[in-house]
Amino acid sequence: MTTTPTFDSLSPLDGRIVATFPVDDADAVAATVERARAAASRWGRQGFDGRRRTLRAWRRDIVAHLDDLIALVRAETGKPAGDARLEIMLALDHLAWAATHARRTLRRRRVRPGLLMINQSASVGYVPYGVVGVIGPWNYPVFTPMGSIAYALAAGNAVVFKPSEYTPAVGAWLRRSFVRAGGDPDAFAVVTGRGETGAALCRSGVGKVAFTGSTATGKLVMAACAETLTPVVIEAGGKDALLVDEDADLDAAAEAAVWGAYSNAGQTCIGIERVYAHERVYDRFLEAVVERTRELRAGVDADARLGPLTMARQADVVRAHVADALAHGGTIRVGSVPPPGTVVPPVLLTGVDESSDAVREETFGPTLVVNRVASMDEAIERANAVRYGLSGAVFSRRRGRELALRLRGGMIAINSVISFAAVPALPFGGVGDSGFGRIHGADGLREFASAKAVTRRLFPSLTLTSMRRSARTDRVVDRIIRVLFG
Known part of the structure; x- marks a missing residue:
């Protein structure tokens, strides 16, 4: 008798086992996808209205069991309960938006056929892929995957979700909640495991894969999906910058920089890792950031503003980046080179050379580099010089829009940070x-x-698509070309 291997989800707060889960192999993933494919037909037949009712019931069930989910997110990620609550609130808002707007966005609609095809009725509509595979991250185990799960379900797909091996209990909880709310248990399924399970999902024949995680892992996902030409959505890392202009509200900018850098212990792909402040306000801005950073405390207790890092090896990355910043002429204004362990106090760095890893590579921890620039042109040039292009922020009273449009990235906030993620109507994603x-x-x-395009002939007209097309017809076509396009 073959025994299915298992793995434990361990809490970064105290090392205890949160739950134990199977390591689903390729056969288990394939079987789950096959059941989801049958469920997709049932889910699709419910139509927009039926799916909206189920998704609304799911939202109510999450709220009814909110405290349980907050406790579970905290147990698996280590983040403070307040951060978990905020994450879940944003996820619920997106769930509501997707359920409400799916019909208006995806229904079949008529389009103008144009003069050349005036005898045709033309329309376009959107049909679901069938089964969508979602590979989720550990840093925001509710909010981030819900941005794919809710939208895929609302569009009429079944979903097979592979949560991070660090937060499988949250993924399993979301699926149980969906079923409690009346959802088809195979329309939203969960498979658990490590990288091999994710690779199996990519190769399982799903219609599309949505991945959130590191850039390196995203490339592996793309390579696996390329074997079967499975389309992918890749939401990878970032090295986001905040620009502080000479006319900025410095208190607001400092508050935003500290929250953007240190919330969730810096484990945020759209968090702020770099600040470029105009030399005319640099010193005042920096002092405001120093003051706020010194107020923060990291720990595993309920009162700590920063929880431990979820992954132990991420603390090694933080330590390496801080050491590299110091080797490149940087100065620590608050904190120190992080001690061993996953509880990492916030580190504020200044004067770091632009060639340092602390400036160029994603740290994904509670560090912030604040550098001085002579102008916003220099700030834009430095901000855009990295290989990432996810998001960013600008603080300026007069030039906010202008600077935002010059920043490379898919999402930019003006006089705030990360606000775009809380607007369900806005697209989320990056470049590079x-x-x-x-x-x-x-x-x-x-x-x-x-997208699925359909045309229908309304009445006979000049026949161009015929092997019996006459010379007279070709002369008419010639005149049409010259009149319409000459």
Whole structure:
């Protein structure tokens, strides 16, 4: 008798086992996808209205069991309960938006056929892929995958979700909640395991894969999906910058920089890792950031503002980046080189050379580099010089829009940080090594459905598509070309 291997989900708070899960192999994943494919037909037949009712019931069930989910997110990620609550609130907002707007966004609509095809009726609609595979991250185990799960379900797909091996209990909880709310248990399924399970999902014959995680893993996902030409959405890493102009509200900018850098212990792909402040306000801005950073405390207790890092090896990355920053002329203004362990106090660095890993590579921990620039032109040049292009922020009273449009990235906030993630109607995604494709908003709904064009002849007209086309018809076509396009 073959025994299915298992793995434990361990809490970064105290090392205890949260739950034990099977390591689903390729056969188990394939069987789950096959059941989801049958469920997709049932789910699709419910139509937009039926799916909206189920998704609304799911939202109510999550709220009814909110405290349980908050406790579970905290147990698996280590983040403070307040951060978990905020994450879940945003996820619920996106779930509501997707359910409400799917019909308007994806329904079949007529389009103008143009003069050349005036005898045709033309329309376009969006049809679901069938089964969508979602590979989720550990840093925001509810909010981030919900940006794919909710939109894929609302578009009429079944979903097979592979949560991170660090947060499988949250993924399993979301599926149980969906079933409690009356959802088909195979329309939203969960497979668990490590990288091999994710690779199996990519090769399982799903219609599309939505991945969120590191750039390196995203490339592996793309390679696996390429074997079967399975389309993908890649939401990868970032090295986001905040620009502080000379006319900025410095208190607001400092508050935003500290929250953007250190919330969730810096484990945020759209978090702020770099700040470029105009030399005329640099010193005042920096002092405000120093003051706020010194107020923060990392720990595993309920009162700590920063929880432990979820992955132990991420603490090694943080330590390496801080050491590299110091080797490149940087100065630590708050904190120190992080001690061993996953509880990492916030580190504020200044004067770091632009060639340092702390400036160029994603740290994904509680560090912030604040550098001085002579102008916003220099700030833009430095901000855009990295291989990532996910998001960013600008603080300026007069030039916010202008600077935002010059920043490379899929999402930019003016006089705030990360606000775009909380607007369900806006698309979410990046360029360059930050990935491609979009979740959230109308673009996110269309990402999980393919466009299908239909034409219908209304009445006979000049016949161009015939092997019996006459010379007279060709002369008429010649005149049409010259009149319409000459």
